[in-house]
Structures are given as structure tokens and as C-alpha cells.
Amino acid sequence: MSNKVHLGHTARKRFGQNFLTNESIISRIVGAISPDNDHVMVEIGPGLGAITEPVAESVDNLCVVELDRDLVERLESHPFLKDKLTIHQGDALQFDFAQLKQPGKEMKVFGNLPYNISTPLMFHLFEYAEEIATMHFMLQKEVVLRLSASPGTKAYGKLTVMAQYYCQVVPVLEVPPTAFTPPPKVDSAVVRLLPYKDKPWPCDDVDMLRHVCSTAFNMRRKTLRNNLKTLVTDDEFANLGIDASLRPEQITVEQYVAIANHLCRKPTQD
Secondary structure: OOOOEEOOEEOOHHHOOOEEOOHHHHHHHHHHHOOOOOOEEEEEOOOOOOOHHHHHHOOOOEEEEEOOHHHHHHHHOOOOHHHOEEEEEOOOOOOOHHHHOEOOEOEEEEEEOOOOOHHHHHHHHHOOHHHEEEEEEEEEHHHHHHHOOOOOOOOOOHHHHHHHHHEEEEEEEEEOHHHEEOOOOOOEEEEEEEEOOOOOOOOOOHHHHHHHHHHHHOOOOOOHHHHOOOOOOHHHHHHHOOOOOOOHHHOOHHHHHHHHHHHHHOOOOO
16 A cells, blocks of 8 residues: 555545544544534535544535545445535536525535645635635645734735635644645644624725735835835825835735725726
């Protein structure tokens, strides 16, 4: 048996598969997710069911989105899970999570996300934030550090601003490579994302916020004045109470939203 084979399934590099095998970490993650029948439970990438099985034990139904057809077949014929799961075979990045809605129930979404798609997948899920009560994801530790970073730190960037615009971010636990088969080359961590019901800093247009962040963080070493010169004048920075000589990681989520809203509300030049 190679160390890439677990429960008879060979981990596929192209799907970024690393299977969680450490029982005590699995039970801590399930405890954090706290599965119940009052929510639509949704797992992304159930894989070989390390988290799927214990979650399914405490609920009537679990929706799963899985890309790998071999794993879907395993789940469909699994003696215990086959009656518990609603399986959607396909790419979570393209998946319309709104179709899982049930009357009067929000979703609890969780998954051991393939590291190569974790950032775009989170951005995709943020679009459904209003339908979601909690999200718990296993990610590369450095991604969790970026999600939860504070202004003025190296990890603070576009991902931080966008995640903290939509959600409260709470790191839950760190997971060493030895908890997986095959062991990944990086440390992992579980993060809890709690979408705001009422956003503390509402934005007129999230696409504008994304554009401002991309432009600002494009060159981290330069000042806001330099990076945003095509968008915001010195006078406008002054009116917003933002020091244009700061670097992009030195201003808060609230200030990024203020810049985006200012640009949305600015009369267009003829």
C-alpha cells in the first residue's frame, strides 16, 4: 500500500486530495460544526467521509457536493451513508448553493477544501452568505492567518478585507500534516466564518469593493496614493479621513468600504 492509498482509494493530485485520518481532530471539527436538523447541512468535498460519517450520524440528511466520480460512487453504495446523503456530483466552484435552500432553514456549510481552489471557492460562497449560518473549513494555515489578519500585519490583504466584509472570522484549531493521508507539505487549520446578518459596514456595490482591494493590494510596497491614483484624489482621501501615504495593509475594512462607497456615489463625469 502506498501512503497515497486510504480505504482503497488512491488520492488524486489533480483534485488536491489529502484525507483526514486523525480521530481526535475529526471529533473536534465535528464539535465545532455542531450538526443539527434545524439547518440544511452541506459538505463540500466529502472525500472518503472522515467528517461526513460522524456528521451524518447526528442528522437526518446531509447534502454533499463532490467532484470526483469515484468518490461519489463510493458514497452512493456506502452501507450507512447512502440513506443519509443527498449527493450533488459536480464542481463546487460552479455550484448554485441556493438550490439547497429549505423553507425556514439556513445552511451550515463545511468542508476540507482542496487547497488549490480554497480562495475562489470562498468568494463563490460569500455570494450566498445571507442563506448561511456558519461555515467551517479546513484550509492551509497561512490562508486562515490571511482570513483572520489585522490591519498592519503581513498577512492582511484582499482576501482578509473581503472575508471580513462578509463574515466574522474565528480560527478554531491547527491541524498538523500527520493528521492526513497522504500528509500535505503544509500545516492546516480550521476556520469558522460567521456571515453577518447585518453587515457592520454595508457596501453599495461589492464588485467595486473587490476592484478597490485588487487595485490597492496590487503593489503592497507602494502607498494608497500611488496604487489608487486613477480612482481617488488627495482631496477625496482627505474628505474620507484616510491618510493617502499609508500602505494598503494599514487601513481597515471599514475604510476600504468607505472608499468603495465614495466611488459608487461619485457623479459620473460626462
